[in-house]
Amino acid sequence: xxxxxxxxxxxxxxxxxxxxxxxxxxxxxxxxxxxxxxxxxxxxxxxxxxxxxxxxxxxxxxxxxxxxxxxxxxxxxxxxxxxxxxxxxxxxxxxxxxxxxxxxxxxxxxxxxxxxxxxxxxxxxxxxx
Amino acid sequence: xxxxxxxxxxxxxxxxxxxxxxxxxxxxxxxxxxxxxxxxxxxxxxxxxxxxxxxxxxxxxxxxxxxxxxxxxxxxxxxxxxxxxxxxxxxxxxxxxxxxxxxxxxxxxxxxxxxxxxxxxxxxxxxxxxxxxxxxxxxxxxxxxxxxxxxxxxxxxxxxxxxxxxxxxxxxxxxxxxxxxxxxxxxxxxxxxxxxxxxxxxxxxxxxxxxxxxxxxxxxxxxxxxxxxxxxxxxxxxxxxxxxxxxxxxxxxxxxxxxxxxxxxxxxxxxxxxxxxx
Numbered sequence: 001x002x003x004x005x006x007x008x009x010x011x012x013x014x015x016x017x018x019x020x021x022x023x024x025x026x027x028x029x030x031x032x033x034x035x036x037x038x039x040x041x042x043x044x045x046x047x048x049x050x051x052x053x054x055x056x057x058x059x060x061x062x063x064x065x066x067x068x069x070x071x072x073x074x075x076x077x078x079x080x081x082x083x084x085x086x087x088x089x090x091x092x093x094x095x096x097x098x099x100x101x102x103x104x105x106x107x108x109x110x111x112x113x114x115x116x117x118x119x120x121x122x123x124x125x126x127x128x129x
Numbered sequence: 130x131x132x133x134x135x136x137x138x139x140x141x142x143x144x145x146x147x148x149x150x151x152x153x154x155x156x157x158x159x160x161x162x163x164x165x166x167x168x169x170x171x172x173x174x175x176x177x178x179x180x181x182x183x184x185x186x187x188x189x190x191x192x193x194x195x196x197x198x199x200x201x202x203x204x205x206x207x208x209x210x211x212x213x214x215x216x217x218x219x220x221x222x223x224x225x226x227x228x229x230x231x232x233x234x235x236x237x238x239x240x241x242x243x244x245x246x247x248x249x250x251x252x253x254x255x256x257x258x259x260x261x262x263x264x265x266x267x268x269x270x271x272x273x274x275x276x277x278x279x280x281x282x283x284x285x286x287x288x289x290x291x292x293x294x295x296x297x298x299x300x301x302x303x304x305x306x307x308x309x310x311x312x313x314x315x316x317x318x319x320x321x322x323x324x325x326x327x328x329x330x331x332x333x334x335x336x337x338x339x340x341x342x343x344x345x346x347x348x349x350x351x352x353x354x355x356x357x358x359x360x361x362x363x364x365x366x367x368x369x370x371x372x373x374x375x376x377x378x379x380x381x382x383x384x385x386x387x388x389x390x391x392x393x394x395x396x397x398x399x400x401x402x403x404x405x406x407x
Binding site for chain 2: 054078
């Protein structure tokens with residue numbers, strides 16, 4: 001079996017099946033949503049995050065993966081219902097597991113930052129102070 | 130406290146929406162926060178407990194909020210007496226213990242809390258949970274973990290029908306058996322059932338993974354058996370160990386189920402339609 005090209009969604013259109021070629025669009029997510037995390041690849045930041053939260057594994061971050069949106073590596077932020085682009089100065093590792101760990105770290109940093117759009121939305125609409 | 134006027138004053142209605150939402154990271158290297166900017170600062174060594182026997186539901190939830198506000202990171206609620214909607218909307222790091230049972234819709238929308246319930250829970254426990262852990266020591270009603278999006282939801286006893294209906298992420302673990310239509314319309318996440326599963330397991334599941342250690346009455350439409358990999362086994366062992374649980378016949382005999390993807394139906398207009406709508 002030929003080795004999967006991890007950069008297919010960055011380099012090309014990522015159309016694999018006959019159905020995808022017919023409709024000219026990749027079907028579904030551009031990453032494996034069912035890929036369970038390899039905890040041995042956790043970054044120091046994620047270890048610290050788990051410790052602060054009182055968790056022994058990645059918890060909700062198990063569902064976070066590095067995706068590929070319109071040719072850019074990106075991570076989906078459920079709190080803004082949109083993709084957040086991975087900074088171009090970050091070198092992408094050669095495997096999805098390490099890429100997922102980077103996506104998780106960046107997503108936590110983004111969501112917990114004071115500049116996150118949810119902060120403004122909360123100030124505008126929150127029922128409780 | 131926000132209002133419609135506030136949102137207009139803040140200019141939130143002036144943004145021109147065009148195309149897909151895609152945001153650039155700001156300075157990712159400088160940020161190192163682990164909790165939401167609005168979260169209460171709590172110390173898990175600072176604990177408090179109160180008796181909820183004669184309290185109204187709203188008062189119990191407000192009391193929990195007040196205790197978090199004053200820095201209590203470990204809160205115990207005694208005698209919840211199966212009241213509905215307790216412990217909902219907690220968007221904070223906190224250890225919350227309920228000594229007793231909860232009614233319907235307990236612990237919904239939890240985002241970051243670690244919750245333990247010593248008794249049973251009614252319908253729709255931890256509905257729309259976002260992150261954290263919810264552990265129930267006894268049985269759970271139907272719709273357990275409906276539309277859960279993240280975190281670990283654990284029931285050490287049996288659970289009713291439609292467990293994890295519309296699951297969009299996270300991990301649901303049931304130590305006993307589950308009822309019919311478990312995993313109905315599952316879209317993402319993982320479900321680990323250590324007992325038996327009722328009829329139509331994983332019916333119309335779109336994505337996600339269901340692991341079953343016991344017998345399956347019947348599979349639903351487009352739910353298919355898949356090979357259990359070494360990564361799955363390692364993951365299952367790690368996750369079950371966390372909650373002191375184990376597969377009765379060993380990890381190797383767990384059945385893994387995923388979507389057959391026969392119901393997937395996209396068309397090439399979707400992207401254009403999205404842009405038109407936006």
